[in-house]
Amino acid sequence: MTGIVTDIQRFSLHDGPGIRSTVFLKGCHLHCAWCHNPETIGLSPELLFYAQNCIGCGECVEVCPEQNHHFDSNGSHRIAREHCRACGICSGRCPASGLRIAGKRMKVEGVMAEILEDEAFYHEGGGVTLSGGEPVIQAKFAREILQACRNAGIHTAIETTLCYPWSRLEPLLPALDLVIFDIKAFDSGLHRRYTGADNHWLFKNLALLNRSGKALIARTPLIAGINDSVAEIEKIVAVLKPLRHLLYYEFLPYHPLGTGKYAALGLPAPRLRAPDAETLRLLADTALSAGMKLLINGTEEHHEIQQPIGTLA
Ligand code: SF4
Ligand code: SF4
Known part of the structure; x- marks a missing residue:
């Protein structure tokens, strides 16, 4: 079985517990305005051009069989x-x-060979996380990687939108230990406007995941002026509270990390920003006062509240 892989990132610390290898699968059906990995949205391989690195040697002009490079x-x-x-x-x-x-x-087999290079870390509380893109777009490939990890005794996680029918996720569950999902907006109009997709599958899937007993981590990317209102967070928290196996809720304040990739793809970069520190604190208070275990994946501007807030399970 083969699939399209954008990257295998080793020693990852932000994609689940412990030191992990994160396998980025290509293809996503959402188009989030704040996407950090725009090169993973399309299913087919794509050319990235980093103009700042180019020394103008003209080698690409010479070798391209389609004569696509021009000065x-x-x-x-x-x-x-x-x-x-x-x-x-x-x-x-x-x-x-x-x-x-x-x-x-x-x-x-090729993916597993790379993954197994760091096997020692997986037995010290780490594991493998499938990310993207949206891993269920390549569901069979994803399932085989997860099963191979499971056979090797490696902890497995997936980072997913949950914005698709349950039948896409269900076959992956037997080989999954942890589901890390985004809840980008509660308001369906807001969700559609900024991701291009409806969020009704997300809520249906959460109800089913709650019954499955699978460990969960919820995350909300926070974008100033889009979803950083107390009303949104209150509604999201109300959805998360009944989840019996939720390990914690994480805020992901926007970071312009992926803007260079937009330029490399020849696309305009999004002009967005993270909520200011005061708003972030207000949102954190909203989640904490509702009894959530909260983690804030901070930016430098929010350094003072970067650390986990509340008690982690
Ligand atoms: S091969 Fe092309 S992109 Fe690379 S440095 Fe030379 S001119 Fe620039
Ligand atoms: S050689 Fe030409 S066709 Fe091939 S990746 Fe480069 S630009 Fe595209």
Whole structure:
């Protein structure tokens, strides 16, 4: 079985308990305005061009069989992306890390070989997390990786939107220890507007996950002026409170981490910002006063409340 993998990130500390390997699968049906990994949205491999690294050697112009690379008279480097088939010839020849293909076809065995290089960490409380993109877009591939991890005694987690029918997730559950899901907005109009998808599946799936007994972690990306209101957080908390196996709730204040990737894909970068410190504290108080165990994945601006708040299970 093969699938398209964007990256396998080793020694990851933010994708579940312990030191983990995070496998990023390509493809997502949502288009969140704040996406940190825009190169994982499309299902097919894509060319990234890092203009700041380009030394203008012209090697890519020479080797591209489609003649997609051009230098304008003012020296600027243009790529005819519409004709690019992501063959990787130019990125393989670039001497300056100016070009990279996001997404490569891998076999489950190849993914496992990379994962098992860090096996020692998995037996010390770490594990493997499938992320994306949306891992269930490649559901069979995801299931085989999870099952291979399970067979090797490795703790498994998935980072998922839950915005799809239950039948997509259910086959993965036997080999999953932990489901990390986003609850981006309670208001369905808001959710549709900023992610391109309705959130009704999310609520249905949460009810079923609650019955499954699976360990859960909930996360909300917080974006100033979009979902950083007390009313939104109150409603989200009301959804989360009945979840018997929720380990904790995490705030993810927006960080412009992925903006360079937008430029590398030839896309306009989102102009968003995190809630200010006062708003963040108000939202944290809202969740804490409702009895949530809360973690804030902070930015430098919010350093003073970066640490876990409340008691973690
Ligand atoms: S990836 Fe292939 S087709 Fe696309 S620009 Fe590079 S060499 Fe040309
Ligand atoms: S091969 Fe790399 S460094 Fe050379 S012109 Fe192309 S992108 Fe720039």
